[in-house]
Amino acid sequence: xxxxxxxxxxxxxxxxxxxxxxxxxxxxxxxxxxxxxxxxxxxxxxxxxxxxxxxxxxxxxxxxxxxxxxxxxxxxxxxxxxxxxxxxxxxxxxxxxxxxxxxxxxxxxxxxxxxxxxxxxxxxxxxxxxxxxxxxxxxxxxxxxxxxxxxxxxxxxxxxxxxxxxxxxxxxxxxxxxxxxxxxxxxxxxxxxxxxxxxxxxxxxxxxxxxxxxxxxxxxxxxxxxxxxxxxxxxxxxxxxxxxxxxxxxxxxxxxxxxxxxxxxxxxxxxxxxxxxxxxxxxxxxxxxxxxxxxxxxxxxxxxxxxxxxxxxxxxxxxxxxxxxxxxxxxxxxxxxxxxxxxxxxxxxxxxxxxxxxxxxxxxxxxxxxxxxxxxxxxxxxxxxxxxxxxxxxxxxxxxxxxxxxxxxxxxxxxxxxxxxxxxxxxxxxxxxxxxxxxxxxxxxxxxxxxxxxxxxxxxxxxxxxxxxxxxxxxxxxxxxxxxxxxxxxxxxxxx
Numbered sequence: 127x128x129x130x131x132x133x134x135x136x137x138x139x140x141x142x143x144x145x146x147x148x149x150x151x152x153x154x155x156x157x158x159x160x161x162x163x164x165x166x167x168x169x170x171x172x173x174x175x176x177x178x179x180x181x182x183x184x185x186x187x188x189x190x191x192x193x194x195x196x197x198x199x200x201x202x203x204x205x206x207x208x209x210x211x212x213x214x215x216x217x218x219x220x221x222x223x224x225x226x227x228x229x230x231x232x233x234x235x236x237x238x239x240x241x242x243x244x245x246x247x248x249x250x251x252x253x254x255x256x257x258x259x260x261x262x263x264x265x266x267x268x269x270x271x272x273x274x275x276x277x278x279x280x281x282x283x284x285x286x287x288x289x290x291x292x293x294x295x296x297x298x299x300x301x302x303x304x305x306x307x308x309x310x311x312x313x314x315x316x317x318x319x320x321x322x323x324x325x326x327x328x329x330x331x332x333x334x335x336x337x338x339x340x341x342x343x344x345x346x347x348x349x350x351x352x353x354x355x356x357x358x359x360x361x362x363x364x365x366x367x368x369x370x371x372x373x374x375x376x377x378x379x380x381x382x383x384x385x386x387x388x389x390x391x392x393x394x395x396x397x398x399x400x401x402x403x404x405x406x407x408x409x410x411x412x413x414x415x416x417x418x419x420x421x422x423x424x425x426x427x428x429x430x431x432x433x434x435x436x437x438x439x440x441x442x443x444x445x446x447x448x449x450x451x452x453x454x455x456x457x458x459x460x461x462x463x464x465x466x467x468x469x470x471x472x473x474x475x476x477x478x479x480x481x482x483x484x485x486x487x488x489x490x491x492x493x494x495x496x497x498x499x500x501x502x503x504x505x506x507x508x509x510x511x512x513x514x515x516x517x518x519x520x521x522x523x524x525x526x527x528x529x530x531x532x533x534x535x536x537x538x539x540x541x542x543x544x545x546x547x548x549x550x551x552x553x554x555x556x557x558x559x560x561x562x563x564x565x566x567x568x569x570x571x572x573x574x575x576x577x578x579x580x581x582x583x584x585x586x587x588x589x590x591x592x593x594x595x596x597x598x599x600x601x602x603x604x605x606x607x608x609x610x611x612x613x614x615x616x617x618x619x620x621x622x
Contacts, residue, residue, distance in 0.1 A: 129579040132188065132199045132361065133566035134181060136206040136290050137369065138227065138391040139438070141177060143184035144566045145192035145199070148579065150589065152563065154192025156184035163224060168231035168473055171224040174212045177290065178297055185357060196359035202298075202352060203365035203573030205372035205565050206290040208313045211265040213276065213338070214293065216286050219301050223273045225290070226265040229392075229431055229473045233264035234482040245331060252318045252325055254403070254412030259474075259482055260429065262289060263315030263332045270333070280335045287338040289314070291366050295349050298363060303350035306340040308417035309371035317342070319414050320403060322422060345371070345416045346576040365572025369565050370394040370427065371416050376568030377533045377559065378587035379415075380423075385519070385530050388565065389538035392476070393433035393508055395515045397426045399523055408518035409478040426522055428477040428515030432470035432486075434538050436504040439472070446497040454541035457502035465608075466490040467510075467615035468503035475619070478518045483621035490611075505544045509551040510612040516552060531555045531595075535564040542596075550600035551608065560591040 129148030135141070139162065145154040158180040163171040189196065209228035214221045226232070237257045240246065246257045255261055266287050270277040279285050288296065292306045311317040311324070316334060318325040322342070329336050343349065349363040367375065370388060374396045377386040382400035387393060398415055403424045406412055415425035437450045447453055469475075471484040488503060516530060532554060538544055539558050549556040561567055574580025581589075 128198045128200050129574070130192070130194055130198050130200060131570040131574040131577070131580065132185065132202045133570040133573070134185065134202060134204045134294065135369070135566040135569065136177065136181060136204070136294060138207045138229070141180040141184045142566065143181070143188035144563060144570070145188045145194060146567070146570045146574075150561075150567065150570070150580070153194070154188040154190070156187025156191065158183050166232070168234070170227040170229045170473070172210065172227055174214070174221040174225050174293060177225070178294070181294060182356065189357065196357035196361055199361050200579045201362050201364040201573035201577040203569030203571070204291050204294055204363065205367055205369050205569035206294070206310070208289060208310060208368040208370065209260060209262045210290050211262050211269065211287065212290065212293040213266065213269050213285050213287050214296070216284055219296060222276055222285065223269055226269065228260055230265065231259045231473055231482050233259040233268050236264055236267070237482070240331075249315060249328065252320065252328060253312070253315055254319050255313070255315055256409070256411070256480055258480055260476070261313055261315045263328070263334060266334050267332050280338055283337045285338055286340070287334070288340050291368070292340045295363060295366070298352040298356065299350035300353045304340045305343055305349050307343055307345045307347070307366040308414050308422065309345060309368040310366070311342045312414040313368060319412070319424075322417070344418055344420065346418055346572040362577070363573070364576035365569050367416060367569060367572060370396055371414070372568035372572075373535055373565040374398065374415055374425065374568065375571060376564030376566070377535060378590040379533065380583055380587055384533070385516070386533040386535065387512055389433050389508060389534065389536035391433065391435045393430035393511060395428045395512060395519070397519045397523065399424050399426055404523050406518070406522045408521050409480055410515070410518050410522055411477065426519050428518060430508070430511045430515070431474065431476045432472050433508045434536070435472065436468065436470040436507065437538070440501055440504055444500070446501060450537070451540070453501045453505060454543045456498050457505050458543055460498040460502040461494060464490065464492065464495060464499050465611050466495055466499045466503040467612055468500070468507045469615050469619040470504065470507050471619055478514055479616070479620065481620050484619050487615065487619045489615045489618065505541070506547060508538065508544065509548040510609070512548060513551050513609065516554075531557055533557050533559065535559065535562055545596045546599070549596040549598045551605060553598045553605060555598070556596040558593045558596070560593045
């Protein structure tokens with residue numbers, strides 16, 4: 127039996143496919159960026175057809191690079207950008223509109239109306255989420271209300287809703303399977319995470335017909351089979367998890383109290399709280415970490431909307447660097463006497479502030495401020511925001527997280543400068559693993575474990591390997607002064 131596993135990692139700015147061998151080593155990679163559409167201020171869209179094409183291209187490229195055929199792949203695991211919404215025709219598979227991306231803020235006014243009407247407490251109790259445009263449910267309503275004929279077609283059971291994983295499963299299986307997993311379902315505002323099922327009252331509140339919704343499965347489950355015509359042979363799809371959940375699994379954060387933080391387009395810190403569904407008093411999210419064999423493990427999550435995206439802006443918007451990798455070396459050359467703070471609220475502020483109307487700011491600019499200081503402020507902002515999240519987690523959950531070792535992954539963690547500053551500001555050790563592709567690895571493990579060709583949880587966790595630990599080195603007085611400056615900058619940025 128073959129033990130190669132294919133992970134499809136469909137992200138916010140690119141689609142990646144990675145072939146892992148039986149030793150969980152990377153054998154082949156395909157990656158393709160796709161277009162970001164910004165039709166209005168605060169609106170973000172993707173073309174689902176372009177996403178689909180990029181995924182197919184990435185898979186074929188990864189198979190070719192690994193020198194394997196589809197017949198050599200035991201299973202597919204899928205991980206995806208969460209909360210991004212696609213609605214498509216059940217007969218043709220054709221999307222009715224561009225996908226509305228998780229970063230999109232067009233439903234902010236509607237969320238404010240629902241809050242004003244007193245619905246947030248009930249929504250939070252059932253979903254663990256807040257009434258914020260970030261989540262899928264209000265995006266679905268917007269599409270049904272704003273695409274001509276969409277609501278009537280939905281009520282006639284002609285349309286399907288899904289997050290990106292569901293859309294890919296539908297396409298891969300030739301329209302035979304309409305499914306998602308518990309982690310993606312739990313981010314829609316429509317799923318009761320305590321009862322582990324779609325909630326009719328929440329669907330009614332957001333005016334979403336339940337016939338549109340996918341079946342909800344465990345993270346390691348049978349999601350159908352990718353058709354032979356796509357890649358040359360049929361491949362079973364046996365694992366699905368939203369990107370942050372897959373990264374939690376890939377980082378082997380299986381014990382309550384373990385924390386991982388992923389630095390991609392945004393930054394997402396996840397604290398495993400075990401079987402306990404911990405309600406947050408500090409504006410964090412209570413979420414499903416993963417669901418295996420019908421057993422749900424919960425987590426507290428803090429979501430920062432802009433992390434690597436600030437580096438992209440420095441590259442593409444300001445054109446201060448040609449490549450994102452140049453940002454760290456540039457920041458090293460910054461004048462240490464300048465206290466420049468960037469609050470990257472390009473699409474509002476996430477946890478623990480949840481201010482949809484805030485917009486990005488830079489404070490402390492002088493005549494001497496140049497590209498190096500701006501780059502440094504953008505990288506430092508990620509560390510300050512992570513500290514805000516961990517502080518909230520420690521207040522929320524008394525079960526641990528006090529003496530936290532933070533496991534990190536994502537594109538930004540390759541920068542030693544950034545990781546050292548993170549350890550300094552957190553006043554806690556930061557562990558970088560040998561495999562940085564932890565999101566794809568988590569999806570691959572789900573599929574490989576389900577297929578019976580990869581090890582179980584304990585053996586997989588024992589195989590987690592550290593590349594480097596960053597220990598805090600900053601003096602306490604310097605740290606406190608820097609944090610005070612950050613808190614002042616955030617206060618000035620909030621819209622109310």
